[in-house]
Amino acid sequence: MASSTSSCDSTAVPFTLLGALLTAGPAAWPACVGGGRAFLRDYAQRGTNALLWAVLLAVTWVLLVRVAALLRLWALGSRIPGPRALLADPGLADVLRTGGDITGFLSKLHSSYGPVVRLWVGPSQLLVSVKDPTLVKEVLTKAEDKLxxxxxxxxxxxxxxxxxxxxxxxxxxxxxxxxxxxxxxxxxxxxxxxxxxxxxxxxxxxxxxxxxxxxxxxxxxxxxxxxxxxxxxxxxxxxxxxxxxxxxxxxxxxxxxxxxxxxxxxxxxxxxxxxxxxxxxxxxxxxxxxxxxxxxxxxxxxxxxxxxxxxxxxxxxxxxxxxxxxxxxxxxxxxxxxxxxxxxxxxxxxxxxxxxxxxxxxxxxxxxxxxxxxxxxxxxxxxxxxxxxxxxxxxxxxxxxxxxxxxxxxxxxxxxxxxxxxxxxxxxxxxxxxxxxxxxxxxxxxxxxxxxxxxxxxxxxxxxxxxxxxxxxxxxxxxxxxxxxxxxxxxxxxxxxxxxxxxxxxxxxxxxxxxxxxxxxxxxxxxxxxxxxxxxxxxxxxxxxxxxxxxxxxxxxxxxx
Missing domain, CATH: 1.10.630.10 (Cytochrome P450)
Known part of the structure; x- marks a missing residue:
């Protein structure tokens, strides 16, 4: 048993694809490697797993960034006066769905919450309405982008x-x-x-x-x-x-x-x-x-x-x-x-x-x-x-x-x-x-x-x-x-x-x-x-x-x- 184990020279086993290509070929590899096909199959599995791990880490990173941005949006949005809503404001949803009077709806909210009112259009979409002329001028000056x-x-x-x-x-x-x-x-x-x-x-x-x-x-x-x-x-x-x-x-x-x-x-x-x-x-x-x-x-x-x-x-x-x-x-x-x-x-x-x-x-x-x-x-x-x-x-x-x-x-x-x-x-x-x-x-x-x-x-x-x-x-x-x-x-x-x-x-x-x-x-x-x-x-x-x-x-x- 000891002699058969020692007959496999581990130093002759190529651990990389480049090493395998630089050797004399599968015939020169020790028998314990299992032959050229087995080696390439094992190498493909390891490479695929590494690629999948890299993709998983990248997707996880993107998701973490998105979640952090969403949490930040919720945190900043919650500080703006407005009605409480978990995912989306039901009143706004009704107005948008039925084509109702959006001006009248916002007028009631401004009467209750002041010149700046926030509404949640969805879990990741915040709407902020501004009525005060001074704040309107400031908003239109600073907010330079269109939707x-x-x-x-x-x-x-x-x-x-x-x-x-x-x-x-x-x-x-x-x-x-x-x-x-x-x-x-x-x-x-x-x-x-x-x-x-x-x-x-x-x-x-x-x-x-x-x-x-x-x-x-x-x-x-x-x-x-x-x-x-x-x-x-x-x-x-x-x-x-x-x-x-x-x-x-x-x-x-x-x-x-x-x-x-x-x-x-x-x-x-x-x-x-x-x-x-x-x-x-x-x-x-x-x-x-x-x-x-x-x-x-x-x-x-x-x-x-x-x-x-x-x-x-x-x-x-x-x-x-x-x-x-x-x-x-x-x-x-x-x-x-x-x-x-x-x-x-x-x-x-x-x-x-x-x-x-x-x-x-x-x-x-x-x-x-x-x-x-x-x-x-x-x-x-x-x-x-x-x-x-x-x-x-x-x-x-x-x-x-x-x-x-x-x-x-x-x-x-x-x-x-x-x-x-x-x-x-x-x-x-x-x-x-x-x-x-x-x-x-x-x-x-x-x-x-x-x-x-x-x-x-x-x-x-x-x-x-x-x-x-x-x-x-x-x-x-x-x-x-x-x-x-x-x-x-x-x-x-x-x-x-x-x-x-x-x-x-x-x-x-x-x-x-x-x-x-x-x-x-x-x-x-x-x-x-x-x-x-x-x-x-x-x-x-x-x-x-x-x-x-x-x-x-x-x-x-x-x-x-």
Whole structure:
């Protein structure tokens, strides 16, 4: 027994795969090894076990980090005032599931817990609502990122893009270029385009008035579509034969974008999702078509790339969006995605405000008379409107701002800080990744800021001595000044276009462009409710709750000159 054991020379046994390969081969290994196959099988088992242990340790580490982050989220979240909830707030879940009044729900919570309230959307998702204007300004200044869902929505619908992404650092330079472009559209060659847009809209209005009425919502969407399209593509857009198809596709893609983006994994197995992808592909093809047409006609469209916009004489004269393609750091796909995102975002926000104003013109006939009188006094009947003419129409601008105050694009202004915690001046720390929301109806109709009539439609509040039409909207360079408010509280409580680093870069452009559109519309037409709906509209609109407006059917009657 002893001699057989000693016959196995342990020093000749290769303990590594490299050692086995360097030997003379399995024939030279001692018999106790069991042969080459047995050795390789044993080595594979040991290697597999080592790999599995490494994977297990890595997964365990990731889970521990996630658990630590979750515990930290719970610890910080529990210090913020709010209702107790183990996993998710049942009241919020009911509101989200039934599509209830989120503003009313948050109003009750703020009355009970103060200006900052936290809600648990889920075990790992915290929502913090901020109502106090001072804290709102601080939150919007420090929280520079958009919600990840926003970025996924635009990526799904538009493909690769650099403008609508969650991280502020990635989009900062692109936003600055867009802001310069929109502001210069108001002063450099913008007037001719605006009137061509209005002529196109009026032509469309005349063609569909054969139905005897216009649906306020769809007509507003059509006006917004033409404004944004002509701004980005110039004359090429107004002469484009596929504008109707393009508008329909944009509306269909915008309708379901958030729904499909909410899936953690794209549901490619669902036929409805594949149909949505087909719509997005068709929209992209049409966008590429209008880009080529715009480039060929050399219309004034600016290229949003990662380089800052140079204020050269040539660019001020108007370059196409792709005019500097050779110098661009953006790909063709990214350019197309940015434009699609601008169309989707611009139409949704602008159409909401236009529809709001049209409905108020129907509901308040005296308002329309006052606006028309101011428009006539500001310019000659035969002359074309210019930006400076609109800047003199203070009551019109006040009407647009008041409409935006009472009915913003959405009930909540949403922000987040993806990487850093936010420590507010009140001592509250909001953990990174939490959803920060500002209930706009509560802030913009706060009686302590706007007065006892805060819930009523009153454009004259923007014409008072303590409200100078400036911080809310500054005039473009080279034009007559226009100031909206020097009252700090009112400025911080006027948020239809957001505030801080992620505020809408097109605020000035939208207000002035819509004001010019409304002025041109009222110069030529009188907006009236459809006879069958006059009583219905009057009964639905309560002056104390004027942010709830019906979708009225209107008639445009040509004025007698």
């Amino acid at each position: 990840p869902l926003t970025g996924r929505t635009y990526n799904l619908a538009c493909g690769r893009l650099s403008l609508f992404v969650s991280s502020f650092e990635k989009v900062k330079s692109t936003r600055e270029s867009l802001k310069i472009f929109l502001n210069e559209k108001l002063t450099i060659g913008g007037n001719l385009n605006s009137f061509k847009v209005i002529d196109a809209i009026m032509y469309r209005s005349d063609s569909i008035m054969s139905k005897d009425f216009l649906d306020s919502r769809s007509f507003s969407r059509h006006m917004a579509f033409n404004i944004i399209g002509a701004t980005l593509f110039g004359d090429a857009f107004l002469d484009w034969s596929d504008t109707v198809t393009y508008e329909e596709l944009l509306m269909m893609v915008a309708k379901d974008g958030c729904f499909w983006a909410s899936y953690a994994v794209c549901p490619f197995w669902k036929p409805s999702y594949r149909r949505y992808q087909t719509l997005c592909a068709k929209l992209k093809i049409l966008t590429e078509s209008i880009i080529r047409k715009s480039r060929d006609q050399n219309s004034s469209v600016h290229h949003f790339d990662q380089r800052s916009y140079q204020k050269s004489e040539g660019m001020m004269a108007g370059h196409s969006l792709l005019g500097a393609a050779e110098e661009s750091l953006s790909s063709e796909e990214e350019i197309c995605g940015n434009i699609m995102g601008l169309m989707l975002h611009g139409i949704s926000t602008s159409a909401n405000l236009i529809g709001n104003i049209l409905t108020r013109l129907v509901v308040f006939p005296k308002l329309q008379d006052q606006l028309h009188a101011e428009i006539v006094a500001a310019c000659n009947e035969s002359s074309e409107l210019e930006v400076d003419d609109v800047l003199r129409m203070r009551f019109l601008l006040a009407t647009v701002c008041e409409s935006a105050r009472l009915l913003p694009a959405g009930p909540l202004l949403q922000r987040c800080s993806l990487k850093h915690d936010l420590t507010l001046g009140s001592g509250i720390t909001v953990p990174a990744g939490a959803i920060l929301v500002v209930p706009l109806h509560l802030v913009q109709m706060d009686a302590s800021v706007w007065g006892n009539d805060a819930g009523q439609f009153n454009p004259h509040r923007f014409l008072k001595k303590d409200i100078v039409l400036g911080d809310i909207l500054a005039a473009p360079s080279g034009s007559n000044g226009m100031n909206l408010s020097t009252d700090c509280a009112k400025t911080e409580s006027f948020l239809p276009f957001g505030s801080g680093s992620r505020a809408c870069v097109g605020q000035k452009f939208v207000i002035l462009a819509i004001s010019m559109l409304i002025a041109s519309l009222l110069r030529k037409y009188e907006v009236q409710p459809h006879p069958s709906l006059s009583k219905e509209v009057g009964s639905k609109v309560d002056s104390s709750h004027s942010h709830h407006l019906p979708n009225s059917k209107i008639i445009l009657t040509k004025r007698r000159i």
